[in-house]
């Protein structure tokens with residue numbers, strides 16, 4: 101009897117602790133695309149299902165984001181760009197560059213994802229960590245979108261937190277295989293925000309912007325090489341910047357199996373990458389918000405496994 105009660109107590113305590121680690125998700129994230137579109141949109145429903153199925157998280161950890169407002173968007177995007185996007189008035193070439201057919205539902209998806217990152221950052225400031233099952237749309241610039249990114253969710257969240265004086269500084273750790281070019285441009289003259297991007301030198305975008313720190317990686321970079329660089333750069337950066345919050349873009353297109361990436365990381369290496377970022381943030385007592393970024397491996401199982409690892413590590417460290 102006593103043992104049963106003890107188990108019950110343990111269970112309820114776990115579920116209370118779990119609820120502290122919040123994850124933004126909305127059914128809109130899984131947006132319908134034309135058949136054979138190259139973007140693996142299904143990951144936005146497979147991943148939350150997998151995380152709940154395996155017991156990494158419980159359904160009560162998800163929150164439905166409130167979409168960001170026009171005022172919030174226009175803190176870092178041009179009002180004219182936002183108006184064109186909202187009224188579906190982008191030119192055919194502007195739409196082609198985004199990689200998605202433009203629709204009201206897509207715009208709703210983008211403002212919901214950005215709301216997820218913004219609210220996740222508020223949760224992270226309370227509980228140490230929070231995540232978004234989407235986001236990291238780092239190819240969105242002040243006045244244009246490209247590469248599956250229309251609005252820059254991290255830039256919007258950082259701009260809102262700065263405006264509300266909830267933070268004085270932020271560090272953006274962008275470990276997607278592609279450079280965070282939009283993010284670098286948006287914050288190029290803002291000394292409160294440090295942009296760090298580690299990416300393939302020969303990958304899209306061909307024309308790179310200038311982040312506060314860019315690390316360009318050669319084709320075929322191995323786990324060992326990659327992790328040595330990250331272990332060398334990130335601790336100093338966190339020490340030196342001592343930011344109020346860290347945004348981690350955890351794209352899994354660094355995998356060797358990725359169709360668009362050119363690096364040679366294994367799933368285990370990618371997992372160790374995530375472990376390094378979360379461990380440093382936690383040890384330094386700095387809140388961390390993780391957004392997913394890209395992932396284009398041939399097998400959807402590899403994409404899900406690598407993204408799931410990011411959530412598994414955070415769940416194990418903050419539970």
Ligand SMILES: [Zn+2]
Nearest residue numbers: 276278353394
């Ligand atoms: Zn990418």
